[in-house]
Amino acid sequence: MRLLTLPRIAPLLLALTFAAPAQAQQQPPAARITLDEARRAVDAAEAEAVKNGWKLVFLITDANDIPIYLRRMDGVPTRNYEIAVAKTLTALKSGMNTVDYAAAVKEGKIQAIEGATNYEGGLLLRRNGQVVGAFSASGARGSEDAQAVKAGMAVIGIMP
Numbered sequence: 001m002r003l004l005t006l007p008r009i010a011p012l013l014l015a016l017t018f019a020a021p022a023q024a025q026q027q028p029p030a031a032r033i034t035l036d037e038a039r040r041a042v043d044a045a046e047a048e049a050v051k052n053g054w055k056l057v058f059l060i061t062d063a064n065d066i067p068i069y070l071r072r073m074d075g076v077p078t079r080n081y082e083i084a085v086a087k088t089l090t091a092l093k094s095g096m097n098t099v100d101y102a103a104a105v106k107e108g109k110i111q112a113i114e115g116a117t118n119y120e121g122g123l124l125l126r127r128n129g130q131v132v133g134a135f136s137a138s139g140a141r142g143s144e145d146a147q148a149v150k151a152g153m154a155v156i157g158i159m160p
Helices: 005-024 034-053 078-094 098-106 144-154
Strands: 059-064 068-071 121-129 132-139
Touching: 034 059, 034 068, 034 132, 034 144, 059 078, 059 144, 068 078, 078 098, 078 121, 078 132, 098 144, 121 144, 132 144
Parallel strands: none
Antiparallel strands: 059 068, 059 132, 121 132
């Protein structure tokens, strides 16, 4: 058995050192929502809520329904947090905004999902056609929750 000496393996190590970063640069970054984007989106959604006198809880999750950012305005009951969680879960599991999911269930086009909600105000976040998360609000009427979420989405360049 031959032992590899430093002079023999040095060229190989050097090649690997320079090859790895080049390969990493060729792959496009994964589509996702950053913490900074989530914070800015919730800031805008909260500004919409304040402007209209609504007290809401906001939740942004990644595509696996793992929370990225949560904010509960003063005076919002804890039940609204639970509804916001159900809205992101519903949007992600159904692949639809919650208003569309509710309509599809009502029309008999799809089966209801266990743990899902029919409340409006949970929207999918998509980048380049890929679902990267969900954004929900709860505490006002469903259409008002959705209005606040859409205001937040606009700030980070994601359309409903």
